[in-house]
Amino acid sequence: GAGVSQSPSNKVTEKGKDVELRCDPISGHTALYWYRQSLGQGLEFLIYFQGNSAPDKSGLPSDRFSAERTGGSVSTLTIQRTQQEDSAVYLCASSYQSGIGETQYFGPGTRLLVL
Amino acid sequence: SQQGEEDPQALSIQEGENATMNCSYKTSINNLQWYRQNSGRGLVHLILIRSNEREKHSGRLRVTLDTSKKSSSLLITASRAADTASYFCATDARDTGNQFYFGTGTSLTVIP
Numbered sequence: 388g389a390g391v392s393q394s395p396s397n398k399v400t401e402k403g404k405d406v407e408l409r410c411d412p413i414s415g416h417t418a419l420y421w422y423r424q425s426l427g428q429g430l431e432f433l434i435y436f437q438g439n440s441a442p443d444k445s446g447l448p449s450d451r452f453s454a455e456r457t458g459g460s461v462s463t464l465t466i467q468r469t470q471q472e473d474s475a476v477y478l479c480a481s482s483y484q485s486g487i488g489e490t491q492y493f494g495p496g497t498r499l500l501v502l
Numbered sequence: 503s504q505q506g507e508e509d510p511q512a513l514s515i516q517e518g519e520n521a522t523m524n525c526s527y528k529t530s531i532n533n534l535q536w537y538r539q540n541s542g543r544g545l546v547h548l549i550l551i552r553s554n555e556r557e558k559h560s561g562r563l564r565v566t567l568d569t570s571k572k573s574s575s576l577l578i579t580a581s582r583a584a585d586t587a588s589y590f591c592a593t594d595a596r597d598t599g600n601q602f603y604f605g606t607g608t609s610l611t612v613i614p
Contacts, residue, residue, distance in 0.1 A: 391544070422604070429590060430545075430604035478544060490535070493544035 389413075391494035393479050399500045400469055408464040408497045412481030419462050420482075420491060421454055425475045433477075436462065437484075469501045508591060508608040516613050521578040523608040525591030526571075532594050534567055536576050539588045539607070548576075548589075583614045 392411045400406050412419050421433040432446040436456040447453070451469075456462040466473055476498050480491040509524045525534070533552050537545040551558045551567045551574065558565045564577040578585055588607040 429606040430592075432603065480545075490547045490550065491545075492547070493537075495544045 391479055391481050391492050393477075393494040393497050395497060396495065397498045397500075399502065401502055402471060403468055405465065405467045406469055406499065408466075408477050408479075408499070410462045410464070410479030410481075410494060412460065412462070412479070413492055414460075415483065416481035416492075417459065417484050418482040418489065418491075419456055420480045421462070421464050422478045422480065423475045424478060424496070430478065433464070466499075469499075471501050474499055474501045508589070508605045510608060511606065512609045512611075514611040514613065515581055517581060517583055519581055521581050521585070521610055521612070523576045523589050523610070525574045525576070525605055527574075527591075527593045527603070528572065531569075534565075534574050535592045536563075536565060536574075537590045537592060537604075539590065541587070545590065578610075581610075581612045583612050586610060586612050 391413055394409045398406055410419065417438045419436045422430040423433055424430050433452065434447055434454045435443040438459060442454065451467045454462060454464045462479065464477060476496040478493055478496045480493045482489040482491045507526050513521055513523065515521050531553055533550055535550045536548045538548050539545045549558060549560045549563055549565050551565050553569055556567055562579045565574060567574045574591060576589060588609045590604050590607045592604045
């Protein structure tokens with residue numbers, strides 16, 4: 388595809404359930420980022436993958452959050468035992484490579500609502 | 503934390519007027535980028551300005567950077583209704599170049 392895609396576009400779940408969010412980056416992009424945007428707030432960095440290097444997990448808010456990137460391409464963000472405060476839009480972005488001045492291309496996001 | 507803060511939080515102008523948004527950040531940066539987000543959609547990259555640049559133009563956009571004040575401004579000239587969106591600045595701190603920090607954004611409404 389031409390851009391970053393994310394699925395599902397919307398997800399409603401009950402408190403305590405696990406959810407998986409998927410991101411398909413632009414082909415050939417080695418860097419992949421996950422962000423969270425709560426209502427009326429800016430973007431909050433969650434995690435970053437670069438090639439085969441160990442991911443930068445410094446932004447994950449708790450151990451209920453984890454992410455994988457298989458084969459250097461598709462990434463899955465998993466939230467276990469969801470809480471109402473997890474409700475937000477989760478945005479994925481990719482860039483050709485990491486580092487200074489690389490433009491990030493964003494997907495449309497997954498809107499998560501935890502009831 | 504290193505985070506851009508945009509100001510104003512919301513701006514409403516008439517079509518044809520210029521819109522100016524400001525961004526302030528806390529620590530030394532490599533670059534500053536401006537992004538736009540239409541309602542319900544992902545972000546689109548608008549422009550990047552490097553720390554050794556003071557001004558940059560792209561179409562109707564003009565970005566300035568003052569590293570001494572740790573601030574940047576985005577000017578949209580001759581605004582159009584289609585410019586209605588939220589605008590975010592993003593910075594990458596010198597010591598954590600891989601991580602971008604976004605502000606809370608300025609919500610711009612251009613009234614036709």
